[in-house]
Amino acid sequence: MEPPVSRNFVIHRHQAKRLHYDLRLEYRGVLKSWALPKEPLNTPGIKRLAVAVEDHPLEYIDFEGTIPEGxxxxxxxxxxxQGxxxxxxxxxxxWVFFLKGxxxxxxFTLIKFQEPRNWFFMKMRETGA
Ligand SMILES: [Mn+2]
Incomplete structure (x- = not known):
């Protein structure tokens, strides 16, 4: 069980050959990263595909700009x-985490449903209590 420390996250909108969104969570010195082919949703219970991609360096959390052709x-x-x-x-x-963006x-939760790298990303429904 991880201690309840606050870390940083970012969701990049990435207009590459195909528009997608990159969810990046600071974790153990890197940014764990997932690429979402569709815009992520703030609606509980609706799953979005999130494909695990390579870790990114922490400094990338603030990156905005153009990645050159080639x-x-x-x-x-x-x-x-971000937040x-x-x-x-x-x-x-x-993974289960509380976003403050x-x-x-x-x-929200990320649930791996298919090896090697297919996950669902979804906002969780509020439970009572
Ligand atoms: Mn990307």
């Missing part, structure tokens, strides 16, 4: 949401 991911990167998050669960196949606020 480079991997060439295109425009903009910060779509702090509290990790509540980090297992190999399930400008757009997204609430409890």
């Amino acid at each position: 480079n991997y991911g060439a295109g425009e990167v903009a910060i779509w949401d 702090a998050y509290v990790l509540e669960e980090a297992r190999p196949e399930k 400008r757009r997204f606020r609430g409890r």
Whole structure:
């Protein structure tokens, strides 16, 4: 069980060959990263595909700008949401965390459903109590 420390996250809107969104969570000295082919949703219970991609360096959390032609991911990167998050669960196949962003606020989960790198990203429904 991870201690309830506050870490940072970012969601990049990345207009590469295909528009997608990159969810990046600061964790153990890197940015754990997932690429979402569709715009992430703030609606509880609606799953979005999130493909695990390579870790990024922490400094990338503030990156905005143009990745030049000829480079991997060439295109425009903009910060779509950012803020702090509290990790509540980090297992190999399930993460639960509370996002405190400008757009997204609430409890979200990432659930691995298919090897090697396909996950669902979803806002969780509020439970009573
Ligand atoms: Mn990307």
